[in-house]
Amino acid sequence: MLAFSRIIGQTGCRIMNWREIAYLQKGTVRQRAAHDTLVDLDILARLRPFDPALVSTVCVDLDVPGSDLDVICEMRDESEFRATVENGYGARRDFRMWQRDDGAVVAQFETEAFPVEIFGKERPVQDQMAWRHLTAMKRLLNVEPRLRETVRAMKKEGVGTEPAFAKLLDLDGDPYEAMLSLETATKEELADVCGRAMKNVTQRAGA
DSSP states (O other), rough: OOOOSEEEETTTTTTOTTOOGGGGGGHHHHHHHHHHHHHHHTHHHHHHGOEEEEGGGGGGTTOOTTEEEEEEEEEHHHHHHHHHHHHTTTSSSOEEEOOOSSSSSEEEEEEESSSSEEEESSOOOGSSSHHHHHHHHHHOOOOOOTHHHHHHHHTTTOOOOOHHHHHHHTTOOOOHHHTTSSSOOOOOHHHHHHHHHHHHHHHHHHO
């Protein structure tokens, strides 16, 4: 497991380590509630053998009512992963667990403050798309925080987070793949796409 809290990449930006949650304690009301929920669930300790990381939109203050707490894991042993999750959370309200067509094992349950989803994949967490998308979103919002309000508004209209960013940024093709291109973009490239995005925000506001 990597021990860093933040690293400086070749792009010169600060990259979050989504395995850590302490930063949520100093965030918004929803971020503090997310932190308290995860601590109450003891989720990082229970899932430690699977390198858990929180990759929810609440991490970057893009959540809306009903947003989940998404915890991704590296599922090195499927049977062990299933048993650990079910033993820890099987008694939680509305608990269910299933396997997706891509082989990922997903568990879902409700808490007082948030729905929770736990994902197990046979891939290191930092290589999973959810981690990489969140990193790209963080980088974009660092460059242009004003995107946050418009993305939230689009999410409330039913648009997914990645499609909302892709639409504002004029990204071509599949929005989930297109977002990955921003993961290693330079600060200058990010500033350029954010500048185009703010023009779209202005047009959207005037529509």
